[in-house]
Amino acid sequence: xxxxxxxxxxxxxxxxxxxxxxxxxxxxxxxxxxxxxxxxxxxxxxxxxxxxxxxxxxxxxxxxxxxxxxxxxxxxxxxxxxxxxxxxxxxxxxxxxxxxxxxxxxxxxxxxx
Amino acid sequence: xxxxxxxxxxxxxxxxxxxxxxxxxxxxxxxxxxxxxxxxxxxxxxxxxxxxxxxxxxxxxxxxxxxxxxxxxxxxxxxxxxxxxxxxxxxxxxxxxxxxxxxxxxxxxxxxxxxxxx
Numbered sequence: 001x002x003x004x005x006x007x008x009x010x011x012x013x014x015x016x017x018x019x020x021x022x023x024x025x026x027x028x029x030x031x032x033x034x035x036x037x038x039x040x041x042x043x044x045x046x047x048x049x050x051x052x053x054x055x056x057x058x059x060x061x062x063x064x065x066x067x068x069x070x071x072x073x074x075x076x077x078x079x080x081x082x083x084x085x086x087x088x089x090x091x092x093x094x095x096x097x098x099x100x101x102x103x104x105x106x107x108x109x110x111x112x113x
Numbered sequence: 114x115x116x117x118x119x120x121x122x123x124x125x126x127x128x129x130x131x132x133x134x135x136x137x138x139x140x141x142x143x144x145x146x147x148x149x150x151x152x153x154x155x156x157x158x159x160x161x162x163x164x165x166x167x168x169x170x171x172x173x174x175x176x177x178x179x180x181x182x183x184x185x186x187x188x189x190x191x192x193x194x195x196x197x198x199x200x201x202x203x204x205x206x207x208x209x210x211x212x213x214x215x216x217x218x219x220x221x222x223x224x225x226x227x228x229x230x231x
Contacts, residue, residue: 033219040224041224042221042223042224043158043204043206043219088156090156090158092158099146099163099165101148101160102219103160104158104159105157106155106156106157107156107157
């Protein structure tokens with residue numbers, strides 16, 4: 001079945017450590033997105049990419065980095081510069097076009113040790 | 114700046130009854146899309162219903178329907194015959210169309226937690 005796979009489901013980070021969240025999709029979608037969700041908040045856009053080897057910052061990109069070397073993959077690195085990384089992270093993808101809905105993965109919960 | 118406001122942090126409804134979730138938004142754009150997403154305890158985001166701003170007819174999807182009032186910038190979700198499986202966070206979101214018609218980014222409200230009681 002086609003879909004978006006995020007791994008791991010739970011991730012723990014030590015102080016000063018970089019961690020990478022994986023997002024893979026087999027839907028042949030051009031666009032991919034990373035969102036952060038905090039308790040009582042909606043989703044906020046971190047980064048998005050509409051084509052391989054190109055990506056743009058969203059509303060809260062500071063302390064995060066991404067790469068898009070393959071169409072299917074859009075990993076997110078939470079760097080040590082992100083001082084409050086504890087959150088739920090959701091990856092999404094969509095085709096490009098006038099209107100195409102975003103499809104979401106199951107998310108990764110990141111916590112600080 | 115575009116914003117989405119959901120004024121009801123929590124709501125509850127009895128099974129089989131009808132409930133309406135409110136959403137207002139603010140944008141100066143004329144071409145955009147509106148969505149309701151559902152996030153059950155499993156945390157996956159599921160598209161419930163969508164509405165194109167240029168369409169006057171309200172969208173419906175089985176038990177889910179919207180009341181879209183463009184002039185008032187209001188986009189409420191009505192759930193009829195509520196079921197226990199409808200218990201979830203519901204997020205209202207909109208997306209503007211960029212110049213040339215390509216899609217912009219989704220902007221979400223803070224959500225309404227709906228509990229369906231047996």
